[in-house]
Amino acid sequence: MDPGASERELLARFRDLDPDAWETVYRRSYPRLRDFARRRLPAGMDADDAVSECLARAVHRVADLTDRGLRVEAWLFGILRLVVLEHQRSAGRHRREHPATAEASAHPAEHGPLTELLERELQGSVREAFSRLRPDDQEILWLRLVADLSAAEVGSVIGRAEGAVRQAQSRALERLRHQLKEVHP
The missing domain is CATH 1.10.1740.10 (RNA polymerase sigma factor, region 2, helix turn helix motif)
Known part of the structure; x- marks a missing residue:
């Protein structure tokens, strides 16, 4: 193509x-x-x-x-x-x-070198903080930041308006920052 x-x-x-x-x-x-x-x-x-x-x-x-x-x-x-x-x-x-x-x-089971890499202190802290988020916060952040979907695309996936997705992302990021401070002071 x-x-x-x-x-x-x-x-x-x-x-x-x-x-x-x-x-x-x-x-x-x-x-x-x-x-x-x-x-x-x-x-x-x-x-x-x-x-x-x-x-x-x-x-x-x-x-x-x-x-x-x-x-x-x-x-x-x-x-x-x-x-x-x-x-x-x-x-x-x-x-x-x-x-x-x-x-x-x-x-x-553990996954060798990848697991060792992910277990580094900061990465482990981010993973821990992320895991403490509610599943809907995790989903929003994953779709927006990792899958690189636009707010409109995420909205179509989860059935929300684009503005609601942006607002949910902002709140989820704030909760992630809060969790990260607790996990990695």
Whole structure:
């Protein structure tokens, strides 16, 4: 696909199931989709599987995709968000029905050098402070700052107005600053 193609052209070609458009969207969004799923899924669930499920649903629902001036990724994050929520609900039911096996899977294996890097003092403090935030604050910050979606795109994903997303982001950042001061004085 031509790197200079506009978002609208990409959207139209994506909606027409153009393989080049799908590959372009896949290459630029997969790492962020996987990271979002990895951070939001319960322990023991595979982020790659969740993203694959998201993309499979996207193929089946591509006719629902409308041009609202947003990137295709915003639509994919909306689908992935639903997939993650379904997995969270399923894991919750499993924990209630099988408490002994849920406890054993709550502590995944370490991941070598990456874990060592993340355990550095400041990074660990930021992660701790972030984990203390409410799930909706985490979701807003993740979608805005890590997934790099615009306020309008996040609004379309979570069903809020653009201004409400900006306000929620500002409040979430303030709460994160407060938590960081508690974790890393």
